[in-house]
Amino acid sequence: MAHVAEWKKQEVKELKDMISSHEVIGIVNLLNIPAKQLQEMRKSLGNHAVIRLSKINLMNLAFEDCNNEKVNINGLSEYMEGQPAIVATDMNPFKLYKILEDNKTSAPAKVGSIASEDIIVPAGDTGFEPGPFLGELQQVGVQAKIDKGKIVVSKDCVLVPEGEAVSKQAASTLSRLGINPMEVGIDLQAVYEEESVYPSDVLAIDEEKTLADVQNAYKQAFNLSVFAAIPTKETISAIIGSAFTKSTNVAVEAGILTSETTDILLGLAQAKMLALASEVSDVDGALSDELVD
Amino acid sequence: MEYIYAAMILHTTDKEINEENVKNIIEAAGAEADDARIKALIAALEDVDIDEAMETAAMAAAPAAAPAA
Amino acid sequence: MEYIYAAMILHTTDKEINEENVKNIIEAAGAEADDARIKALIAALEDVDIDEAMETAAMAAAPAAAPAA
Amino acid sequence: MEYIYAAMILHTTDKEINEENVKNIIEAAGAEADDARIKALIAALEDVDIDEAMETAAMAAAPAAAPAA
Amino acid sequence: MEYIYAAMILHTTDKEINEENVKNIIEAAGAEADDARIKALIAALEDVDIDEAMETAAMAAAPAAAPAA
Amino acid sequence: MEYIYAAMILHTTDKEINEENVKNIIEAAGAEADDARIKALIAALEDVDIDEAMETAAMAAAPAAAPAA
Amino acid sequence: MEYIYAAMILHTTDKEINEENVKNIIEAAGAEADDARIKALIAALEDVDIDEAMETAAMAAAPAAAPAA
Structure with missing residues (x-):
């Protein structure tokens, strides 16, 4: 690091401090995250986790430098995508993942x-009065018609298949449909x-x-306990x-009268007699009068 | 109903369900046997799968058994 | 079940449910009568109101049949 | 039901269901054993596949038992 | 299940369900009695109303009867 | 139920279900191990096909357990 | 399922369901504990009400009971 700028040295040092002072180090992708949402996320993580955005090569340097102390941490370098940042926490990593997932919000499709995943326009009433929107829908491939004075989508339609880019037209249609x-x-x-x-x-x-x-574990334990009479x-x-x-079943099957x-x-x-009687009920004279009614 | 029970006794003990046997049972009970009715019953039972019919009764009486299974 | 059916015949025809009558019916069917089973049957039925038992069974069976339909 | 339970013990422990064994169990419980009932039990169980019978829902056939209680 | 059946014999015949009685029954059946299992059973039965448990089983077998009640 | 779960852990991980292993598990959980109950558990499971037993529905036999809790 | 069973032991014995306790149980069984799976389980169980889950399981197993309630 002979000719490395002083601020870069300082940055790597701070990253290393952050890495060594936490049990759990993660890589997050902050690409397309509005500043406001990031701020809210930081707030809800509170003291439990810190997120630090830095340059990829500096983060990689920090991992390399820490690799003796935290063996294999340089493996994180493979996961730098988009606009990567380091998250450091002492939380259970599965819990961290859950918190981040739970905080995801839905947003309009951007061109x-x-x-x-597949973006679907569901079948049903759109709430729109008949008008040019019907043509717009049909143009992007959505089957729609007028029904009871409203534009109604006839059946579920995949507007943008998984992995494809959202077109300007599709974005506009989705936005109008909310x-x-x-x-x-x-x-x-x-x-x-x-x-x-x-x-x-x-x-x-x-x-x-x-x-x-x-639930299954409880059921299995319950079953085993009853089966083995434990x-x-x-x-x-x-x-x-x-x-x-079981005892009653045996007694009944054997026709043994007990209390x-x-x-x-x-x-x-x-019951058996009546069932048999009903089988022969359409034959005149086969049944006594009391059974024929 | 006694005629049907008589038929059920014969069925359960693997005896033939015929007029004579049904009549014997009814008379053994000390009751009077009505030949015409016995004839009609025997004829009617000819086409009936008695085991199945009796089992249906048990099942119908106990639909609850199914979900428990 | 033949002993129970025999008892039902006697009950239906208003005859006394006693050992001799049950035995006569079973033998009239051409089957062998087991004295011990007959005695046990008579003893078990002594305190039972057969009409009531059947009625209770019928009532219970009836609503059960409905959901099955 | 104690005779039935006795038979179930013998069945479960792979012992023969005979008069002597049932009587021994009932008496070991401190209860009086009724020879006739034991004989009847043995006779009734003779042709029954107990394993199968245990799993054959019979109670449901007469749900009356419960509400009647 | 033999230990449970033994307990049920004692319950049915109004005898005390204790280790000695259960053991006597199992041994009368000609089977080996496991003291640990008997102790565990007695302990578990302490907090349970056997009549209620049997009634529940009868009801479960015929839940359809309930709406009729 | 902890003893049952302990047996299930041993079964699932293909370890022997014996007193020592069960005891180790219970104590590892920080609970007190009752030797008599463990002995009873081992004895009860001796001839049991655990896989089959775990899948044999027993709960329906006692639905009361849940609402009563 | 051994990790779940371990959690159920802790729940049943009123011990805390945490990584260390689950790991101790698995290792006491003589099996290898996979830290990642344990962590995942702990995180997943945080939002599960085990008592409620067990109750639901019992009720689902006995759907027949519901209308009776």
């Missing part, structure tokens, strides 16, 4: 921006913690699956119930 298909927010590209770099796809946690897993306070009632049900099964068996005999 030229790339659709991260559809805000773009997600604006800070993308966490990767996170370093304890010698490992986690890319964003690993950081994404599926809460619905976790909920289902919890009494617990949650399952003892079910175990008794299961023993009672618990006599009513069942008499009811069953009658």
Whole structure:
């Protein structure tokens, strides 16, 4: 760093301080993030995380310099995209990812921006009176017609397929329909913690699956407890119930009258008789009068 | 209903459901057997799958069993 | 179930549900009558109001049938 | 139901369901064993596949049991 | 499940559900009694109303009956 | 239920379900391990196909458990 | 599922569900603990009400119970 400007040395030093004083270091992409949203994000992260924008080569330098102390942190250099910045925190990296995702907001489609997923115009009433907008819709490929005095989209239509740029016309149509298909927010590209770099796809946690897993775990434990007759306070009632049900079933199948099964068996005999009677009810004289009505 | 029960006894004990057997059962109960009715019942039962019919009764009486399964 | 059906025949025809009558019916069907089972049946039914039991069963079965339909 | 439960114990522990074993269980419980009922139980269970019977929903067939209670 | 069935025999015959009685029943069946399992069962049964548990099972098997009530 | 979960962890990770392993897990959780309950658990699971048992629906047998909680 | 089971042990025994405790349990089972998976689980469980989830599971398992309520 012989001929490196003093401010650059200072910047790298500050980055290194930030890196060494936090457990978790991440790379975020701040491209297209309005200043206001970044400010709000910083506020909601509060003391839990700091975000620092810098030059890519300086950040890479800082990672290299820290690599002895934090082994493998230079792996983060692969994830510099758009306008990268460093985020430093002591938070669980999965939680950091969740906070950033939860803070994403929807925004209108800007001309030229790339659709991260299919942008769809849904079927249904647009609320517009018949007019030139109908032609505009049809021009961009949306099937629409007049119904009960309104412009109605006949069926769901992919206006901008995933990966394609938003055209000027599409942007205008979406804006008139009030559809805000773009997600604006800070993308966490990767996170370093304890010698490992986690890319964003690993950081994404599926809460619905976790909920289902919890329910499944409980069900499995409950089932096992009842099946193996291992009494617990949650399952003892079910175990008794299961023993009672099975015993009753056996008694009924064997036609054994007991205090618990006599009513069942008499009811069953009658139900079977009535069912059989209904099978022959259309034959004159096969049934006694009391059954024919 | 006694005629139907008589048929069900014969069915359960794997005996033939015929006029004579039904009549024997009714008379063994000390009741009077009506030949015409027995004939009609036997004829009507000829085309009935008795096991299925009785099982249907059990199921209809217990639709609740299904969701529990 | 044949013993229960036999009891139902006796009940339906207003005859007494006793060992002899049940045995006669089972034997009239050409089946073997098990004295112990007959005794157990008679004992179990002693305190039971058969009409009431059937009515309760019928009521319970009825609403159940509806959702199944 | 105690006789049934006794049979279930024998079935679950792979012991033979016979008069002696059932009687032993009932008496071990400190209850009086009724030979006739035990005989009836054994006879009734003779042709029953107990594993299958345990899983055959029978209670639902007579939901009356519950509200009647 | 044999331990549960043993407890249910005691419950049905109005005997106390304690370790000794459960053990006696299991051994009368000719099976080996596991003290730990018996202790665990007795402990778990302490906080449970067996009649209620049986009733719940009966109701669960026939929930359709409820609206009729 | 913690003992059951401990057994399930051992089963899922292909470790032996024995007293020591279960005890280690319970204590690692910072809870007190009850030797008798662990013994009972091991004994109860001995002949059980755990995969099958976990998938055999038992809850419906006691829906009351939930609302009662 | 071992990580979930570990969390359930902690929940059941009223211990805190945190990385260290989950890791301790998995390692006590003799299995290897994957830090990333544990961290992910902890983060995911933060928004899950386990008691409520269990109750929902019990209710869903017994849909029949609902109309009865």
